[in-house]
Amino acid sequence: MQATLGKIFPKSIKERFVHPFLIRRKAAFLARTSKRLDICAAQFAHVLHLAGGFSLKGKTCLEIGSGWVLSHALVCYLLGARRVIATDLQRIFFPSALTFAVRESIESIPRDLLAPFADYSEVRDRFNRLRSITKFTEKDLNDLGIEYISPVDLAAKPLGIPVDFIYSLSVLEHVPKACLEPLLENLVRDLNPNGMMLHCVHLEDHQDFEKPFDFLGVPASNYPLKSEIYRGNRLRLTEWKNIFNKLKTADSSMLYSYVRNGPSLPSKIDPSVRYTDENDLRTTHIGVATRKMAS
Numbered sequence: 001m002q003a004t005l006g007k008i009f010p011k012s013i014k015e016r017f018v019h020p021f022l023i024r025r026k027a028a029f030l031a032r033t034s035k036r037l038d039i040c041a042a043q044f045a046h047v048l049h050l051a052g053g054f055s056l057k058g059k060t061c062l063e064i065g066s067g068w069v070l071s072h073a074l075v076c077y078l079l080g081a082r083r084v085i086a087t088d089l090q091r092i093f094f095p096s097a098l099t100f101a102v103r104e105s106i107e108s109i110p111r112d113l114l115a116p117f118a119d120y121s122e123v124r125d126r127f128n129r130l131r132s133i134t135k136f137t138e139k140d141l142n143d144l145g146i147e148y149i150s151p152v153d154l155a156a157k158p159l160g161i162p163v164d165f166i167y168s169l170s171v172l173e174h175v176p177k178a179c180l181e182p183l184l185e186n187l188v189r190d191l192n193p194n195g196m197m198l199h200c201v202h203l204e205d206h207q208d209f210e211k212p213f214d215f216l217g218v219p220a221s222n223y224p225l226k227s228e229i230y231r232g233n234r235l236r237l238t239e240w241k242n243i244f245n246k247l248k249t250a251d252s253s254m255l256y257s258y259v260r261n262g263p264s265l266p267s268k269i270d271p272s273v274r275y276t277d278e279n280d281l282r283t284t285h286i287g288v289a290t291r292k293m294a295s
């Protein structure tokens, strides 16, 4: 039977993380830090550049695991997307936090960094439109062509809406190994021919970034599903390459893979963690581009 997250996501943990007060507090914090619009524009421009550029003008975009603050969906809007569908396994989006994400960004950064991938004047006009929104609501997003669909488990079935572009940041490492291939296959099904998906994946132990590799030594018997979801699924670079290369009707390439030297590795790596060499274990961040073949 195919694993789906709806069946295996532990309810008590889910409830803990979707408490409205916690969502609001976390969203407000993120909107002023890592989800500021200028920071997200820079991240997006970086991977688009490494991927050789891809115009979003008039396109339909899908973000998976969009989280608390939909700043990357706004970046797709700035780049001229006609429709942006932000999805998540759990409903944690807090619309008004976007107000800070937009207001506190340095306005020249999104404009200048996105200009190589879209018309500069149009990016500027769209940015001004965002700035004119005094307090973001879901309706404001809908007016920009952005919709939020959650909860939805795309490992269980495809979205069923053809899309041209798919993006995720810090999501795939939280997907249990058993669900990863079904999820990616479903995403490729949703992609139009010549469509592209970009996934940025963070491979460190999310419980302790100072000891980012210790979790690789934890025996599988002490590493339950909830650890895969919150600490990371422990897949290493080579396994990610294998999984992406298995996708039918699509070609994948590694945009970047960063190796972190310094922190120690555990003296014994758990046998469930497959790897080829030390660099494989020490790779902490990867970016993958997948292009759906023309039919």
Ligand SMILES: C[S@@+](CC[C@H](N)C(=O)[O-])C[C@H]1O[C@@H](n2cnc3c(N)ncnc32)[C@H](O)[C@@H]1O
Residues within 6 Å of the ligand: 005, 035, 064, 065, 066, 067, 068, 069, 087, 088, 089, 090, 092, 153, 154, 155, 168, 169, 170, 171, 174, 175, 176, 179
């Ligand atoms: C670390 S957060 C990143 C959120 C957002 N991408 C960002 O950069 O702020 C991980 C996100 O992945 C979502 N997620 C976890 N497992 C998922 C899955 N199987 N399918 C879709 N989203 C998932 C979580 O609900 C959460 O929103």
